[in-house]
Amino acid sequence: MAVGALFAAATGCGPREPVVKIGFVSPLTGDQASPGQDLLKGAQLAIAQAQAEGPILPGYRLELVALDDQRSPTQAVAAAKKLVSDPDVLAVVGHLNSSCTMPASAIYHQGRLLQISPVSSNPQISRQGFDTFYRTCATDDLQGPAAARFAVKELAARTVVILDDMTTYGRGLANEFEKELTALGGRVLMHEGITQGDKDFTPLLTKIKSLQPDLLYFAGMFPEGALLIRQRYDLGVGGHFLGGDGLYDPTLILLATPQAADGIYATTIGADIRQVPTAQEFVKAYEAAYGPVGAYSAYAYEAARLVLWAIKTAGRKDRQAVLAAMKTLTDYPGVFGRQSFDERGDSRIRDIGLFTVRDGRFVFLKTVSVE
Amino acid sequence: MTPFQVFLQQLANGLTIGSIYALIALGYTMVYGVIQLINFAHGEVFMVGAYVGLSACLWLGLEGVAPGGAMAWGFVGVVGASILGCALLGLAVERLAYRPLRRAPRLTALITAIGLSFFLQNAVMLVYGATDRRFPALVPSVRWNLGGATVTTLQLVIWAAAGLMMAGLQVLVMRTRLGKAMRATAQDPTACWLLGIPVDRIISVTFAIGSSLAAVGGVLFGLYYHTVNFHDGYLIGLKAFTAAVLGGIGNIPGAMVGGLLLGVLETLGAGYLSAQWKHVFAFVVLVVLLLFKPTGLLGERVADRA
Numbered sequence: 001m002a003v004g005a006l007f008a009a010a011t012g013c014g015p016r017e018p019v020v021k022i023g024f025v026s027p028l029t030g031d032q033a034s035p036g037q038d039l040l041k042g043a044q045l046a047i048a049q050a051q052a053e054g055p056i057l058p059g060y061r062l063e064l065v066a067l068d069d070q071r072s073p074t075q076a077v078a079a080a081k082k083l084v085s086d087p088d089v090l091a092v093v094g095h096l097n098s099s100c101t102m103p104a105s106a107i108y109h110q111g112r113l114l115q116i117s118p119v120s121s122n123p124q125i126s127r128q129g130f131d132t133f134y135r136t137c138a139t140d141d142l143q144g145p146a147a148a149r150f151a152v153k154e155l156a157a158r159t160v161v162i163l164d165d166m167t168t169y170g171r172g173l174a175n176e177f178e179k180e181l182t183a184l185g186g187r188v189l190m191h192e193g194i195t196q197g198d199k200d201f202t203p204l205l206t207k208i209k210s211l212q213p214d215l216l217y218f219a220g221m222f223p224e225g226a227l228l229i230r231q232r233y234d235l236g237v238g239g240h241f242l243g244g245d246g247l248y249d250p251t252l253i254l255l256a257t258p259q260a261a262d263g264i265y266a267t268t269i270g271a272d273i274r275q276v277p278t279a280q281e282f283v284k285a286y287e288a289a290y291g292p293v294g295a296y297s298a299y300a301y302e303a304a305r306l307v308l309w310a311i312k313t314a315g316r317k318d319r320q321a322v323l324a325a326m327k328t329l330t331d332y333p334g335v336f337g338r339q340s341f342d343e344r345g346d347s348r349i350r351d352i353g354l355f356t357v358r359d360g361r362f363v364f365l366k367t368v369s370v371e
Numbered sequence: 372m373t374p375f376q377v378f379l380q381q382l383a384n385g386l387t388i389g390s391i392y393a394l395i396a397l398g399y400t401m402v403y404g405v406i407q408l409i410n411f412a413h414g415e416v417f418m419v420g421a422y423v424g425l426s427a428c429l430w431l432g433l434e435g436v437a438p439g440g441a442m443a444w445g446f447v448g449v450v451g452a453s454i455l456g457c458a459l460l461g462l463a464v465e466r467l468a469y470r471p472l473r474r475a476p477r478l479t480a481l482i483t484a485i486g487l488s489f490f491l492q493n494a495v496m497l498v499y500g501a502t503d504r505r506f507p508a509l510v511p512s513v514r515w516n517l518g519g520a521t522v523t524t525l526q527l528v529i530w531a532a533a534g535l536m537m538a539g540l541q542v543l544v545m546r547t548r549l550g551k552a553m554r555a556t557a558q559d560p561t562a563c564w565l566l567g568i569p570v571d572r573i574i575s576v577t578f579a580i581g582s583s584l585a586a587v588g589g590v591l592f593g594l595y596y597h598t599v600n601f602h603d604g605y606l607i608g609l610k611a612f613t614a615a616v617l618g619g620i621g622n623i624p625g626a627m628v629g630g631l632l633l634g635v636l637e638t639l640g641a642g643y644l645s646a647q648w649k650h651v652f653a654f655v656v657l658v659v660l661l662l663f664k665p666t667g668l669l670g671e672r673v674a675d676r677a
Contacts, residue, residue, distance in 0.1 A: 029502070030501055030502070031502070031503045033501060034502060166647070192645065194646055194647070195650070199596045199603075200638075202384035202638070203639070203640075203642035204641055204642065206380045206642055207377070207642050207643075209372060210374075226597075227596060227597070230597060233512075234514065255503070256597075257512075
């Protein structure tokens with residue numbers, strides 16, 4: 001305590017040590033803390049590796065500022081404003097939820113701050129025309145249709161019930177899925193919303209049971225997904241269960257119980273990290289530092305490395321220069337392969353992964369590449 | 372499924388969540404009965420009950436115990452620990468937060484209740500962390516067919532536990548000396564005091580009993596939804612309060628009926644109208660009912676005490 005106070009006093013009096021900061025925002029507390037922490041560890045790994053290599057800009061110390069948005073758009077905006085107003089912050093990795101990234105992206109754009117979102121997959125975000133926005137994942141106008149094709153062609157689902165969590169991500173993904181499904185001749189018996197944080201879905205599932213659909217599609221996150229899966233099992237609702245990347249978290253199986261989760265399907269916004277040859281170095285380094293790789297860790301690692309690359313390429317502590325540098329990026333040797341971005345800031349790597357649950361674990365089925 | 376089977380299933384769903392609402396609503400109504408206070412911290416007591424149950428599960432090492440006798444005793448132990456923890460919490464809350472304000476204006480106690488609610492939420496967040504915690508499955512998940520409706524063992528346990536607790540409370544309040552003293556205190560604390568009834572102790576006991584019921588509700592809630600979170604007390608507490616008002620606040624059978632009714636109405640609303648409007652539906656019913664019967668279903672108009 002006393003030593004800490006002395007240290008603080010010493011640094012407070014002396015000249016300020018020059019620092020370059022990278023912002024990081026995701027839910028770090030609340031029901032989505034677990035994927036948020038996965039993202040944070042990915043970003044931390046990239047920063048630690050960069051620090052080990054030496055200063056990113058000559059004479060500057062590198063620092064990661066991690067903020068918590070609790071998956072709430074209001075908190076996300078507050079965090080974004082905080083980062084924009086700190087002149088030492090040169091770029092941001094975040095946020096997790098599309099509903100957070102959407103409003104925050106406008107603030108980063110105003111502040112000329114480079115933002116790379118690891119996993120916010122709603123297509124509308126990059127259609128706002130912000131030159132400050134990039135993302136390292138595939139978008140939901142790829143994920144939704146890929147899921148619909150899988151449902152119709154491989155699961156032979158003709159009648160489908162769609163549920164979403166009424167967020168930017170959930171509703172967006174569900175609509176993309178529905179569009180492709182109806183185009184392929186599938187019939188949507190019902191498309192309903194649920195509320196995030198709600199726990200009792202038995203009335204809705206009872207209604208679904210009476211409709212007897214071939215497939216139940218859920219576009220939302222794993223806390224609600226787990227309860228849906230569990231209550232669906234308890235009520236004995238038949239048919240397949242398919243969901244988006246929001247379900248792809250081991251916590252889903254833990255909360256739903258392996259018994260109830262067995263045989264469900266989930267798509268992801270990228271290939272299975274363990275199958276990608278270029279990712280093996282990352283997987284090894286991550287596992288050595290933090291244990292098993294989380295579903296989203298690699299996206300944040302990639303985003304943080306791209307941000308570092310842009311700062312290094314810019315060569316000076318200037319937000320505009322960092323943005324200009326990011327624009328020149330092509331064929332960056334990334335975790336998922338050669339990384340580059342289209343004019344909207346969306347990654348050109350457009351892989352959708354497909355997983356199922358077997359014996360209490362997510363099992364990789366295949367990668368669907370989308371053009 | 373025939374439409375009738377769907378209806379039966381919805382009824383079963385509604386009665387399950389309704390039983391939990393009823394257990395919590397009783398605490399609101401009992402405390403209101405004796406000291407005319409809306410104890411807004413009661414929802415948090417329910418949440419603490421779930422967490423104490425979780426701690427007991429972990430402490431007893433009940434994670435993944437094989438079904439059978441050990442599990443049944445484990446369930447009893449967990450409920451017991453939770454009741455004990457919450458009863459003590461209820462006593463402490465009454466003694467430290469409300470008793471010093473007994474003579475203060477009613478709004479003061481109400482604000483204290485809200486402050487206490489924030490305090491308990493944050494205390495639990497600091498102790499247990501801000502993430503969802505998984506609640507171990509103490510009751511094996513076996514499905515039964517009841518006239519076309521699918522019911523799990525856990526639902527039967529929830530109904531049985533809630534029914535037992537409510538019957539026990541009814542006997543306690545109507546048939547024992549303590550219950551008589553509680554009813555007397557509710558009618559006129561000054562007269563009770565003059566007659567030598569230890570009013571302060573009766574109020575304390577009321578808090579302890581109300582909190583115990585919430586504790587059982589908390590454990591059942593954790594078992595039914597498999598997760599607990601430090602802000603679970605807010606919405607469920609609000610619903611239980613609604614149930615207490617629906618049944619007529621201050622009236623014990625009213626809270627039971629109100630809880631079950633709210634659970635069933637909410638479920639039918641979500642099942643037959645729209646799940647998105649589930650919470651709205653419950654509150655619309657409350658408003659409409661209060662328009663026609665301001666005292667709630669079983670509440671009576673009582674003279675306002677100064």
